[in-house]
Amino acid sequence: MNIEIVTSDLLNIATLIFLAVIGIAIARIRNLFAVVMLSGIYSLMGASLYVILDAVDVAFTEAAVGAGASTVLMIGTLALTSSREKAATSPANAIKGLIICTLLGAALIYGSLDMPLYGDPSAPIHHHIVPRYLNDSMAEIAVPNVVTSVLAGYRGFDTMGETFVIFTAAIGVITLIGRKRRRRKTSKDDGGHDS
Amino acid sequence: MMQHKMILRVVSKLLIPFILLFGLYVQWHGDFGPGGGFQAGVIFASAFVLYGLIYGLGSLRTVLPSWVTRLFLSLGVLIYSGVGVVCMLMGAKFLDYYVLSSTEHGGQHLGIMLVEIGVGMTVFAGIVTIFCAFAGRAAADMYQGDGDQEESNS
Numbered sequence: 104m105n106i107e108i109v110t111s112d113l114l115n116i117a118t119l120i121f122l123a124v125i126g127i128a129i130a131r132i133r134n135l136f137a138v139v140m141l142s143g144i145y146s147l148m149g150a151s152l153y154v155i156l157d158a159v160d161v162a163f164t165e166a167a168v169g170a171g172a173s174t175v176l177m178i179g180t181l182a183l184t185s186s187r188e189k190a191a192t193s194p195a196n197a198i199k200g201l202i203i204c205t206l207l208g209a210a211l212i213y214g215s216l217d218m219p220l221y222g223d224p225s226a227p228i229h230h231h232i233v234p235r236y237l238n239d240s241m242a243e244i245a246v247p248n249v250v251t252s253v254l255a256g257y258r259g260f261d262t263m264g265e266t267f268v269i270f271t272a273a274i275g276v277i278t279l280i281g282r283k284r285r286r287r288k289t290s291k292d293d294g295g296h297d298s
Numbered sequence: 299m300m301q302h303k304m305i306l307r308v309v310s311k312l313l314i315p316f317i318l319l320f321g322l323y324v325q326w327h328g329d330f331g332p333g334g335g336f337q338a339g340v341i342f343a344s345a346f347v348l349y350g351l352i353y354g355l356g357s358l359r360t361v362l363p364s365w366v367t368r369l370f371l372s373l374g375v376l377i378y379s380g381v382g383v384v385c386m387l388m389g390a391k392f393l394d395y396y397v398l399s400s401t402e403h404g405g406q407h408l409g410i411m412l413v414e415i416g417v418g419m420t421v422f423a424g425i426v427t428i429f430c431a432f433a434g435r436a437a438a439d440m441y442q443g444d445g446d447q448e449e450s451n452s
Binding site for chain 1: 324343371372382407423424427429431432
C-alpha cells in the first residue's frame with residue numbers, strides 16, 4: 104500500500120517535470136516545426152497525467168485532439184506561414200513580457216492558494232451535483248460509463264452546443280481559406296472577392 | 299507528394315484499417331468504457347488525415363469527396379438536434395430520451411447512441427474539412443503558377 108502511493112507520487116512528479124522541461128523548451132526554441140512537435144509531446148504527457156489522475160476519458164480526448172489533430176493542423180498552418188519564429192524586436196519588449204508573465208504567474212499562484220487540496224473529500228466539487236449523478240445514474244440512465252451518461256444524458260444540451268461549435272469552426276475555416284486563391288497575375292482586385 | 303517514402307506508404311496502408319476499426323470500437327463502446335462520439339470522430343478522421351499526408355490531398359479527395367464531408371458535417375448536428383425534436387414531438391422535453399423506446403432505459407440507451415453518432419459524424423467531418431482546407435491552401439500557395447486548381451479543396 105505504502106509503495107503504491109510512493110510510485111504514483113513519483114509518476115506525478117516525473118510527469119510534471121517533463122511538462123515543465125517541454126514548456127521551457129517550447130519557449131526557447133525558434134524552429135517552429137520543433138515547437139509544434141514539442142507541443143504534441145506536451146499534450147501526450149498531459150494525457151498520461153490525466154491517466155494517472157484516473158480521468159481516462161479526458162486523457163483519451165487530450166491524446167486524440169491535443170497530440171493528434173491539433174499537431175497536424177499546426178503543421179498545416181506552418182506550411183501557410185513560416186517555419187521560423189522572428190527574433191524579438193527589442194530588449195524593452197522582452198522586459199515588458201517578463202514583467203507581465205511574472206505578474207500573471209503570481210496572480211495564478213495566489214488564486215490557487217484558495218483552492219481545496221488535491222483529493223480533498225470535502226471540496227465543493229464533490230458535494231454540489233456530482234453525488235447525485237454518481238448515485239442515480241445507473242438507476243435513471245443505466246449506462247455503465249457515468250461520463251457518457253453525464254455528457255449525453257444529463258448534460259445533453261451542453262454537448263449539443265459543443266457539436267455546434269465544431270460545426271461552426273469547420274464552416275468558418277471553409278469560408279475563410281477553403282476556396283482557391285485567385286491568380287495574382289490576372290487579378291488586380293485580389294482580396295476583393297476572395298478571402 | 300511523397301513519392302519515395304516507401305516505408306511510410308506501406309506502414310500507413312497497414313495501419314489505416316486498424317485505426318478505422320478502433321474509431322468504430324470507440325464510437326460503439328462509449329457507453330461502457332472511456333470514449334464516445336467525440337474521440338471516435340477524431341480517431342476516424344485521423345486515419346483519413348494520415349492517408350492525406352502520405353498519399354496527397356488529391357487521393358484523399360478521391361476517397362472522400364468534399365460533398366461527403368460537408369454532408370456528414372451537417373448531418374451530425376441535424377441528427378443531434380433531430381433527436382431532441384423527436385423527443386419533443388413524442389411528448390417529452392427537448393433531449394429527454396426516455397420516450398424514444400418502450401422502456402425508459404431502452405430509450406435512454408437509444409437516445410445516447412444516436413446523439414453520439416451525431417457528435418462523431420460532425421467531429422469526423424470537421425477535422426477532415428479543416429485539414430483539407432489548410433493542406434489545400436498550402437498546396438495552392440506552393441504551385442502559385444497553375445491557378446487551375448479545383449474548387450473542391452474544402
